[in-house]
Amino acid sequence: ELLNGKSEDQIASFRGRNIGIVFQSFHLIPNMTALENVAVPLELAGHADPFGVAARELEAVGLSDRVTHYPGELSGGEQQRVAIARA
Template sequence: MTLDGNAGPVTILQDISLEVEKGESLALVGPSGSGKSSLLMLLGGLERATEGRITCLGEDLTAMNEDRLARFRRDHMGVVFQSFHLIPTMTALENVATPLELAGVADAMARAAAELEAVGLGHRSGHYPGQMSGGEQQRVALARAVATRPKILLADEPTGNLDGANGDAVIELLFDLRDRHGATLILVTHAPELAGRCDRQLRLTDGKIVRTEQAA
C-alpha cells in the first residue's frame, strides 16, 4: 500500500503475506505508525491495496468497486472504530437497527433491541450518543457491529478511548459477542491484555510483519 505524499510516494505496507483462519482471533500489534490500522482497513475493503490481492470468503476484494465492497461489508463484516462513529441524531436503538434495515431484515428493531440487551444497554435504547458515556457509546458500537451476525468482526483500537474499567468491560463484551456469533475477529490494539486474549498476535514495524506469536 503506497500513498502520495508531499515529498513523493510513501510506502505504508509492503511484503505482507497473511492468512486468517475461520473463527480465529488475531491481534495486530506494533508501534504507532507501523501500519496496523492501514492493514485492518485493507482487510475490510475500506482502503485500496496498491499491489497484490486480498481474498475474503472466496471473494477478491481488490476486484470489487465501491458499491460491491459496501454490500460485501454489509452482508459479511462488522466494524468497530476507536471513535465509535455513531450517528448523533439517532438513538442507540436506531443506530444498532440501521445496518439491519439496510440489509432488509424484517424485524430490525426487535433484533437491535436484543443486541442492546446483550451489551447491557437495553435501558438506554432511547438515548442519543451525546447522552451516553464513552463506554456506553462503544458498547452501542459493538452491538451495531454484531447485529447483522457477521462472519468477520474488525475492531480498530476498541478500547483506545476508554478508561481501565470501561476498557476491561468492552474487552469481555467483544469476546463474548465473538463467541456468541462464531465470528472471525481481527483487531488492532496497543493493550497487551487485549492482544493476549487472541489466538495469535501479528507484530508490524515500518509496514512489515516482523513477528507472529501464538497464544500460550
C-alpha cells in the first residue's frame, strides 16, 4: 500500500495494523506466560480473540509447546521468538 498523500492519521493507522517492532531487549513481562505476553497487546488493540491469535502466532514461530512457560523458563532464542510473535 502506498502511503504517499495519506494523512498522518491514516499513516499511523497503517503502522499500527501492519508494522511490529522487536526491541533488542525483548521487554517480556516476567510474571506472564509466553501466551499472555503475546495476547496482551492484542487485547489492548481490541481483537475479538486475542488468546487464539496469540496461540497461532506462537505456533508460527515454533513455540506451541512453550505457551505456558514464563520468560525466565525460556532460552534467549525462545524469548526472542515470543517477542517476534508479539510484534
